[in-house]
Amino acid sequence: MASFLSISPSYSPTPRVLSTNPTRISSPKPFTRISCSSDSSAKTTTSSKNRRPAEENIREEAARRDHANPDNGHGFSACYVPFGAPDDSEERYSLDEIVYRSRSGGLLDVRHDFSALKKFPGSYWRSLFDSRAGRTTWPYGSGVWSKKEWVLPEIDGDDIVSLFEGNSNLFWAERFGKDHLGMNDLWVKHCGISHTGSFKDLGMTVLVSQVNRLRRHLKRPIVGVGCASTGDTSAALSAYCAAARIPAIVFLPADRISVAQLVQPIANGATVLSLDTDFDGCMRLIREVTAELPIYLANSLNSLRLEGQKTAAIEILQQFDWEVPDWVIVPGGNLGNIYAFYKGFEMCRELGLVDRVPRLVCAQAANANPLYLYYKAGWTDFKPITASQTFASAIQIGDPVSIDRAVFAIRSTDGIVEEATEEELMDAMAQADRTGMFACPHTGVALAALIKLRDRGVIGPHDRTVVVSTAHGLKFTQSKVDYHSQEITDMSCRVVSLIGTVEF
Numbered sequence: 001m002a003s004f005l006s007i008s009p010s011y012s013p014t015p016r017v018l019s020t021n022p023t024r025i026s027s028p029k030p031f032t033r034i035s036c037s038s039d040s041s042a043k044t045t046t047s048s049k050n051r052r053p054a055e056e057n058i059r060e061e062a063a064r065r066d067h068a069n070p071d072n073g074h075g076f077s078a079c080y081v082p083f084g085a086p087d088d089s090e091e092r093y094s095l096d097e098i099v100y101r102s103r104s105g106g107l108l109d110v111r112h113d114f115s116a117l118k119k120f121p122g123s124y125w126r127s128l129f130d131s132r133a134g135r136t137t138w139p140y141g142s143g144v145w146s147k148k149e150w151v152l153p154e155i156d157g158d159d160i161v162s163l164f165e166g167n168s169n170l171f172w173a174e175r176f177g178k179d180h181l182g183m184n185d186l187w188v189k190h191c192g193i194s195h196t197g198s199f200k201d202l203g204m205t206v207l208v209s210q211v212n213r214l215r216r217h218l219k220r221p222i223v224g225v226g227c228a229s230t231g232d233t234s235a236a237l238s239a240y241c242a243a244a245r246i247p248a249i250v251f252l253p254a255d256r257i258s259v260a261q262l263v264q265p266i267a268n269g270a271t272v273l274s275l276d277t278d279f280d281g282c283m284r285l286i287r288e289v290t291a292e293l294p295i296y297l298a299n300s301l302n303s304l305r306l307e308g309q310k311t312a313a314i315e316i317l318q319q320f321d322w323e324v325p326d327w328v329i330v331p332g333g334n335l336g337n338i339y340a341f342y343k344g345f346e347m348c349r350e351l352g353l354v355d356r357v358p359r360l361v362c363a364q365a366a367n368a369n370p371l372y373l374y375y376k377a378g379w380t381d382f383k384p385i386t387a388s389q390t391f392a393s394a395i396q397i398g399d400p401v402s403i404d405r406a407v408f409a410i411r412s413t414d415g416i417v418e419e420a421t422e423e424e425l426m427d428a429m430a431q432a433d434r435t436g437m438f439a440c441p442h443t444g445v446a447l448a449a450l451i452k453l454r455d456r457g458v459i460g461p462h463d464r465t466v467v468v469s470t471a472h473g474l475k476f477t478q479s480k481v482d483y484h485s486q487e488i489t490d491m492s493c494r495v496v497s498l499i500g501t502v503e504f
């Protein structure tokens with residue numbers, strides 16, 4: 001397999017543009033990095049053992065680089081449109097507007113100007129993204145901002161709030177695939193190896209950067225950013241807001257998130273409200289609060305988040321050297337992420353980086369399965385449910401805001417929705433741990449769905465399959481303690497590891 005971090009030995013920040021139509025793509029002069037020595041605008045300095053003057057930081061260096069190359073924009077742009085709107089829809093909003101819903105009350109989507117992006121062939125984008133991967137150049141060292149032109153093309157690098165998120169591990173799950181599934185090409189995309197321990201960092205860097213732009217640059221009177229959360233969105237929001245000196249407020253369902261998750265926003269100095277309701281109740285409340293007060297909404301109802309999350313899909317293709325896997329399995333709750341994956345894959349197809357998209361599987365806990373029920377009913381008559389308690393507590397959601405986005409993603413990829421009972425997800429998680437993982441229960445849901453699809457022969461032994469691990473197991477240790485202590489009512493805990501003390 002190709003290494004994700006492999007940079008061509010003759011690394012050049014100006015990728016070679018292969019074009020069959022040189023007139024359309026004439027001298028794109030893309031993203032040139034200016035070396036300090038040749039840049040007359042650089043400050044004079046006493047020492048310059050690195051590529052930039054000693055007193056300059058990487059943000060300032062990037063600003064100088066952009067200042068010296070004002071044509072780097074290439075006219076890339078994006079705006080909000082109603083979700084599913086035709087290309088010529090007149091309803092559209094600047095990303096600098098504060099708007100979460102279309103005129104008819106439906107979802108919004110961020111739409112990029114594909115005619116501008118298509119001026120460059122897929123080979124150009126592939127080599128541009130590859131040249132930036134895993135480096136430390138501001139802001140492209142981030143896995144999200146390495147795809148800046150496809151994310152928020154117009155934001156100034158100076159407004160970006162990044163903790164160099166993304167570039168997460170995609171590893172070959174050799175033993176789990178072999179021992180439990182008879183598979184030889186099973187992979188885990190570990191989005192939980194991340195700054196706050198979940199994939200939410202990918203979307204939050206984008207949303208908080210845009211808020212930073214609105215506050216600093218455009219002087220909008222936004223007093224803070226708020227979200228409802230089952231524990232991961234709140235952690236990511238708090239971290240990015242703390243990094244940017246922006247106040248954050250988080251609404252959490254009392255007693256339904258792990259201690260590790262709860263302590264994250266507290267440590268980051270966010271205002272934490274623990275409410276006597278479930279996630280869906282917290283979501284209703286934050287929507288009311290953000291409609292009334294100058295507090296910006298950070299949940300994935302806000303389509304900006306998905307622009308960051310979609311980069312995990314692009315990264316998977318990049319890590320496979322732009323080969324497309326057959327299946328990608330994503331645990332679903334509020335259902336923004338399954339659409340984000342679809343969008344990332346589909347953009348790569350439409351812009352010529354790859355020639356097809358993988359089939360998507362959305363995996364839900366049986367105790368919180370509104371999408372699964374809808375799928376089983378042949379997509380007729382969606383009914384929100386009251387989700388029951390599940391060890392996969394971050395997806396205990398009965399009324400997902402992105403239901404329409406998820407249906408679109410599944411239908412467009414000939415996808416599947418599967419569910420996992422508590423016993424199935426906990427056993428799958430424990431089995432995975434025995435093969436060297438330390439999976440979270442949500443990843444257990446995805447693995448349990450995979451086991452079922454293999455048992456039914458839907459996924460073949462040689463199908464290249466990616467399971468998306470959405471959070472780090474260390475955030476959910478109590479579920480593992482309960483399992484291995486065999487303290488769970490009505491669960492046989494058949495993959496238990498004995499816990500005991502030995503006296504010497």
Ligand SMILES: Cc1ncc(COP(=O)(O)O)c(C=O)c1O
Pocket residue numbers: 198230232233300331332333334335336337338394395440442470471
């Ligand atoms: C760890 C984890 N996995 C999966 C999900 C599901 O993602 P989505 O809500 O985008 O469906 C969430 C949050 O909802 C989560 O926190």
Ligand SMILES: N[C@@H](CCOP(=O)(O)O)C(=O)O
Pocket residue numbers: 227228229230231232233234298299300301333334336394395
């Ligand atoms: N699991 C999420 C639930 C909220 O989802 P969001 O993507 O709409 O923010 C969480 O961690 O809060």
